[in-house]
Amino acid sequence: MSSELQRKLDYVNAYRENRLKAAQEILENKDLFDELIAICFSPSDKNNHKACWILEFVAYEELLWLQPHLDFFCSNIKILKDESAIRPIAKVVQLLVKSHYQKAENSILLSEENLQELIEISFDWLITDVKVATKAYSIRTLYLLGNHYDWIHPELKIILEKDFGDHSAAYKAVAKEVLKKIK
Template sequence: MTTEALYQELNYVNHSREKRLYYANLIINNPDLLPKLLDIMFMVDNKISPRAAWVLEFMCGKKLNKIIPYLDYFTTNISKIHIDSAVRPVAKICEYLTVALYNKQDNDIKHALTAFHKEKIIEACFDWMINDEKIAPKAYSMNSLFLLGQEYDWIHPELAIILERDYQMQSSGFKARARQILKKIKK
């Protein structure tokens, strides 16, 4: 399938779990489509970009290791994503990566995620925290940054400042997650 054909297929992706799962499985079963999906996702001003992000999120939720060969490309470009409905799944993928990285069990992500990748994830997560994003990307970013802060000692103090500063202005969902993260940081 060409990039153009995949682009046309993504017109059929909607918010339904069924459609996102169908296309995630299509990518899993046809790994040669993954770089094409990433190319479409990084067409950041295109209305199909978020649909590619939704599919990638579902694929990563099922088979996170499939993204390993593309970590350089993914992490280098995540900060360019700006459409709300694409930011959320990309932030979720960053959370998947950091959760896998700090998982007690050995896994391929631990060996594949380099300092460069982590720096790009940190940069994107802090951007999502300080920019006017919806609660979901902020929540995923909080968790990713908390985990990365176990390795990078400067992250927790910076994250705590942002959470405490924004606490009063944010939604109840933000406040609940911020309380959890701040409690963990202060331990």
């Protein structure tokens, strides 16, 4: 028997307005958040990618809701294979890393293990065949992480310079922006 959240996700489509409406329902009912996370990391669930879309919008508003789920989130990212699920999760990864290093009062606190998993998946996305948006989020995430791990910027620079000619204008724009900051 499908849950209330599953029934809602059945009606979500790619239209931004539609995704925002579904995210608003989660924001108004935090009790649905745990199930949303579970669906995000259930690749066999037909609504998996839709849950990831919604998680991205929820994360913009309530990133701290992810704090108790970080170990699960970080260790399960690698099971995602659907491009429609990976892109929004790559954005959430960027938001998490950015928040972690802001060191503000209500920032996300990532463990060293979480950070290592996020570094690994970001490099994986950068060097595998995923769409440009995922690569762009990964480049920016790795740039942020490289401000705290000495070895990341040199590795990122090598990859960006090597792959520069093989990618779209969007990839090149992000790569150029980050390479300029690294040098």
